[in-house]
Amino acid sequence: MKYENLITIAIDSPAAAGAGTQAKLISKHYNLFHLDTGKIYRYLGKLKIDNPNKFSYPFIEKKIIKLKLNYLNNKSLLTNEVALSASKIARDKRIRRIVHYYQQKCAYDPPKKFRGSVLDGRDITTVQMKDAMFKFYITANIKTRARRRFKEYQSLNKKITYEEVLKSLRNRDKSDKERKYGPLKKTKDSILINTTKLSKKACFKKLKAIIDKKLNN
Ligand code: C5P
Secondary structure, eight states, X not given: OOGGGOEEEEEXXXXXXXXXXXXXXXXXXXXXXXXXXXXXXXXXXXXHHHOTTTOSHHHHHHHHHHOOGGXXXXXXXXXXHHHHHHHHHTTOHHHHHHHHHHHHHHHHSOOTTSSEEEEEESSIIIIITTTOSEEEEEEOOHHHHHHHHHHHHHHTTOOOOHHHHHHHHHHHHHHHHHOSSSOOOOOTTSEEEEOTTOOHHHHHHHHHHXXXXXXXX
């Protein structure tokens, strides 16, 4: 499909605000290719933990070229330790540039069977897909986000307290918003969705109404 005919959706959000879940629902409903870009940084964050001495730019480039999307579903990427490592390495300009190439292919040249793409992360509306047809900034209050993430960790049998989750989210929010390259911020042309008091279903209904309105015009 030609690029002009693709449906492109960019979503930014702080951690655990529900953006990943909504991006998945959107991708299923509209048959769009979905990339959770945080998983790429998590993949690199885990590589750094597992290979502290080998971790260099050429090493990262090699790994990214070979990266299979399937691997991003690996449960080992879901730990708090990996999230913090990801957030640290995501401050690096050269690493962001390497990841950028990977994301561009997913955003603008998705596999032919899809009608377009939906990417979620921290710099999607600001850097990766500035010209997306739809731009959303999904957020929720930090205690609600911490509660949701804590429940997810409990269902995965991870040993972590609610207070530790809250602290970790605070640290990541600060680092992700204040860093020099690709900081998380809401662009003027992004639609703000606050999910604090919204169920997954209600949130999707809201997003769908906005998307359908434009697509059907
Ligand atoms: O979304 P998730 O919490 O899995 O992302 C892990 C980390 O990856 C974030 O805290 C952030 O530092 C980094 N990230 C980023 N840019 C993106 C997506 C994620 O810097 N587009």
